[in-house]
């Protein structure tokens with residue numbers, strides 16, 4: 001039977017409802033129940049083979065495969081018109097299983113390395129302010145270069161090392177200035193956004209375990225450019241030292 005789904009949009013995130021059939025959802029969660037004790041770290045972020053298998057199972061359903069093809073085509077068009085060449089990276093598959101023992105995984109604002117992010121909600125933990133929901137900044141970045149990407153990544157690297165309480169204050173201040181929106185997730189729904197230009201983070205989890213499958217597509221490899229830039233600067237410094 002073909003699942004029924006529809007797309008709604010809370011800028012900048014599109015929601016596709018009821019994409020994952022409940023029977024498949026139960027099967028994925030049961031597989032996680034069996035395997036998660038062996039994960040190191042326990043949040044599943046390195047269980048990429050399992051995440052890829054989950055994605056393949058989802059692609060056997062008409063609802064997911066149709067939706068994925070549509071959003072990939074749209075993101076590919078954005079990538080090509082923005083960067084002037086075709087993307088060539090493989091998708092990146094991530095499982096994210098977070099509970100109350102992982103507060104350090106919350107309030108970590110970031111831009112994704114990839115242009116398209118699919119968040120498939122597998123399991124949620126209530127609706128209060130500590131349920132791990134996705135939060136996105138409403139205003140997306142319009143301009144970026146290798147240098148600006150490097151600068152913002154460097155700042156966020158520092159911010160991520162602040163204590164949780166301080167990170168929350170920093171984000172709350174920015175929320176007043178720029179506006180963020182919380183995306184309440186429902187298991188079986190798929191949430192889609194351009195994580196490369198949309199600053200986002202997750203709330204912390206106070207009880208139970210929140211589970212998501214995340215698939216990233218189309219990496220413009222902007223992180224490579226700052227590294228090349230730093231190497232070039234280092235070479236110039238080395239030459240100058242040699243001369244004098």
Ligand SMILES: [Fe+2]
Pocket residue numbers: 110111112117195200
């Ligand atoms: Fe992300």
